[in-house]
Amino acid sequence: MSRRGLLDAIVVGAGAAGGAMALALARAGLDVAIIEAKPPRSWQPEGEMDLRVVALAPDARALLAGLGVWPSIARRVGPYRHMRVWDAVAPGELHFDAAERGEAALGWIVENMLIQHALFEALAANGVGPGRIDVHCPARIAELDNGEDAVRVELEDGTRLTARLLVAADGADSAVRQRLGIEVDGREYGQRGVVAHVATARPHQGTAWQRFLPGGPLAFLPLGDGRCSVVWSLPDAEAARVLALDDAAFRAELGAALDFRLGEVTAATPRAAFPLRLRLAERYLHGRCVLAGDAAHVVHPLAGQGMNLGLRDVTCLRGVLAAARARGSDIGARHVLRRYERERRSEATLAARAFDLIERGFAPPFVPLAAVRGAALAAAGAIAPIRHLLADVAAGRPPGRLAGR
Template sequence: MKAYDIVIAGGAMAGATAALALDTLSGGTLRIAVVEAMVPDHREHPGYDARSIALAQGSCAAFASLGLWESLAPFGTPIQHIHVSDRGHAGQTHIDAQSQGVAYLGQVIELADAGAVLHQKLQHREAIDVFCPDAVMAIERTPAAVTVRLKQGQSLTASLLIAADGGRSSCCQQLNIPRQQHDFGQVAVIANVSTALPHQGHAFERFTQTGPVALLPMSQGRCSLVWCMTAEQAQGLMQVSDDAFLHRLQQVFGWRLGKLLHVGERHAYPLTLNQVVRPVSHRVAVVGNAAQSLHPIAGQGFNLGLRDVMTLAHTLTEAASRGDDIGAMPTLMAYAKQRTPDRDATVALTSGLVHLFSNDSPLLAGARNAGLGLMSALESIKQPLVQRTIGWVEPR
């Protein structure tokens, strides 16, 4: 049996970042094991598939604080402007980097590229062992430790298990950690799209009768599409030709980027709010999508998860430096207490936007358009949304 300070189940974005943050902040004094089921530089990895992720400016700063952004930056496409509008109505608002005094509002990076960078970093840290391909098959907790048995036969023991194994977390299922779920009744159709006009760093979020449509700037002049709709509508759109798909998207999105020229492979993901009731349990902390999977309406999911990871890494390394038990409930509850306000506010924001902008009520349509108009005119009204969009949320 191998002994560690921390075992991390899941080596995709959240798990890999947690391991690297803990190693960096502790100066390599914590022994860490990362257990990952699939080699993350493979494009079929569910955490590193054709999807892109929008890293808020605050998330890029967090990666920079860990010495990681320099390696990730070449794969990023800066977001300089965000345009928010409501189809069929006049209300709209703009957010731009220059007016906020930042170089960019965020960066769009393909998960496959980010995964390859982080996985390579893990291989070069002496205090981190990576078990890949492997998986946690059984978990046993005692008052003083947690032991996991791996699929390949090895057993690992540690003071703490960090569950970072995705929205369908096997660890949470094995431990019967209670969850809350809400089905938004929507599916996200995701693809990469080429446009006739260059995006010039513009990101678009357009609210329609079926749900939001987002186009995010990507490398090579492409845009990353997230198009939310009912399951029935998604099923139909997944089956039509590329030309028919682009024609329908053009009708919904408009001509701000000129003619839509090409669409890549399409993927469809059901949208639910899926969160653990409490992100800590005896000898266990839950982070990333395992802790909460959000609607993509405001691009908050990974950015919230990264703030969880950073706070947990700081809490654990500070506890370790004091000689405290890093897996004890007082340490874990201190972490959970710090994260509750941000977590609750972000979940409320995304869920509220979904219900506000996916409703055809004339009263609500008037209210949200008035709101968008006020945001455009009054910086004080827009600023709370801007701060969360940019990621200016204190992560500790």
Template sequence: MAVIDRTFDVAIGGAGPVGLMLAAALAEQGARVAVFEAGPPPQWSPEHPDIRISSLTPASRRMLERVGVWPAIAERRLGPFEAIHAWDAGGARLRFHAADLEQPALGYLVEHSLLQTMLDQRLHAHWGGSVLCRYDCRIDEARTEPSRCRLRLGDGGTARARLLVAADGAGSALRQQMGIGVSGRSYGQHGLVATVRPSKSHGRIARQRFMPGGPLALLPVQDDLCSIVWSLPDEEAKRLQSLDDTAFLAALTDASEAVLGPIRETGPRHLFPLRSQQADSYVAPRFALVGDAAHVIHPLAGQGVNLGLLDAAALAQVVGEALQEGVDPGAYPQLRRYARWRRSDNLPVQWLMDGFHWLFSNSDPVRQLARNLGFLATERLPPAKRLFTALALHSGAHLPRLASEKIRTPTQARE
């Protein structure tokens, strides 16, 4: 493949779900974009479900619809869920139903590789002239100058852009190169992730049991399979990962209180370390952070990708408006507008996740009482339930246009 030496409006480091969504949203605004990804092109397998599965909110669905990839995802493999049942080891219960909120679903389980493959295909098919996607090509070095950013690429090429965006994940090397620090801490937990087959149908219900060691989520995917995210103290997670299948299935059935009967089969088990992390700043001159490069939260409410997709939509909106007005899209005042907008939305979600973790991941009787009262109040008080649901579904006035409930984009208008 030819080594490049070109100038773009925006260069993106990282083709995870957030980097690719940003590229699509920017292309939708008419920007010239390059995406550089350290790893190989995404590959989705129709036969074997990806172990990385995320729960997407209706707001994320709207964004994916508006950049034209949702139908391709929905016709391949999708796990919509119409209710959420949460309960606690002490017996408190909480239920949410899509019908009560006049929504077709409360969320959708989508494999990472499917999301990335469909976004990548869309970028090539629809915006191939204005978007360059280069895989196996990490950004080795980035340097900002007053009027542009210069990149040295892993394949020996170079590129220039008016704005560089780091979408390179929690350990972002680009963030470190720009001298932006992070504050955060480990939760002392790992997320054990696997695809399992219970004996009973999941009935399109997402289930979560809160236990002193951490929550266990049983999330409905196709064909009565469930994706599990089991947050466990570090050593316990390693122990459960190393059990043979029979012993692991027994432990999982027990932890789920056999709510779906005995769990009969398990796929490979993977561990992810769990952290809470915020970048000290989301922007620097000619530089912005999106997704996990900017913030990492506990997966207990399945919000990480969703927040990242909203970052992408907000940044694309700010850049698009700058381009339309003939303003430099990498100018610091534009970027600060993006940073204020997204930080004020992301921080409360992070505090809420940290609060849930503090309240649920222990067996202290005072916190047990607070949990029971909290569940009871939320179950019985419609305004409290509505507040939680609005937070979980990302409905509200702050949404970027791409995620809003009202508008149509040029792509939607054309199709």
């Protein structure tokens, strides 16, 4: 620490975004404290898989590999080499193939809990150097002073921390964001994502399957153990009905909803459901505090991008702070953090609005839009550069790379 007692950064929240942020900043040589409200849930390799999974894009995997946590995560991942997207009420199908792009996989299906567990183990080991990481868990902020020269925090147990900047990665209902008075824009989708793990009569073929249905998209994501993780976005009342079905009826409806592409659904775990919302913070920066992950943006899961966007926040802030440090600038200065805000807010807003537009196409009064969507799918599927562009966007690569293809 350059000044006695002064940290470089305080990170609030040790979910995927906060955990990766603290590790990435420490790895870049910063002294960091991380504050997490809940002790981590334990993850057992022989335990049943967490119902919440994410499709990690290649850039997210590269970040986690660079942080040294991928080997722990790779113990239980499902890589997918193909993705098939089609519509229930319109023609057309999109097919993405990793081989066409010279890559091993388009993405990896991973349990949220495993990502958090691997990050937390690395944080607790504090072995990522050269920066230092102090973990405060379970702990919460009692007082926050977002001062001109530094951020000062007092935890509920009386611990005091001072840093050049603070990163709020405390999730969709971010208490720090509320404390800073940052408003959010967005809406409730009136939908829930029903999730379960299922076995199917036919193998998933390392393919992520997504069918657009009038009520919302249904995804079958390939797990490493041969089963699929289902994410079925449904209007609230429909979700309640589907959650109440007995096992046999649920499996029958699910198989039909995927048009039996994988045959009958032969077994299913208990189900859970998550409310789906759009939330975009009006700003990501306030004084020396920035927002990251779901604290800054919550998007519809139809494109599987929420956590990927949060991990891109990490890559961006790490780069911005490293550049500022190399120039000898104050890393918590407004002009430095403003670069992060500009870059990340524009990408997340574009992504969120695009997913929102697609989602609106499913709302019952707009069912005819499915025809447009079907035509767009057919056209995009037939034109290789457009297909590549969509795959690049999903993978977090700059679409400009397509120019030479």
